[in-house]
Amino acid sequence: MYISLINVKLFCKENTLNKLAMNKLGEHDDLEWEKVRSMLRYIFRKTDIEIMICENIEYNAEEKAIILLRFHDSKLGEHLGVNKTIKRIKKTILMEGYEKKR
Numbered sequence: 001m002y003i004s005l006i007n008v009k010l011f012c013k014e015n016t017l018n019k020l021a022m023n024k025l026g027e028h029d030d031l032e033w034e035k036v037r038s039m040l041r042y043i044f045r046k047t048d049i050e051i052m053i054c055e056n057i058e059y060n061a062e063e064k065a066i067i068l069l070r071f072h073d074s075k076l077g078e079h080l081g082v083n084k085t086i087k088r089i090k091k092t093i094l095m096e097g098y099e100k101k102r
């Protein structure tokens with residue numbers, strides 16, 4: 001986990017990304033959130049990278065549209081098109097009802 005988070009930090013720096021959103025690790029896997037949180041704080045402590053932890057969040061239509069645009073237009077998004085972008089969002093962020101209200 002530690003090496004993976006170091007690599008995420010390096011990727012963010014190399015691509016001048018200053019915001020990172022991720023699921024709260026440990027909810028549906030064998031990781032302990034307290035340890036992951038400590039690693040995140042240590043690894044990103046001297047950076048200007050803002051980390052947002054997503055946990056059981058429900059989004060309104062405007063927020064979903066913003067998330068869709070940011071995923072599609074980001075350097076990580078790769079302009080995959082709407083359907084593939086939505087699949088990528090679903091893998092990354094829990095968005096209840098998204099598939100029903102495109």
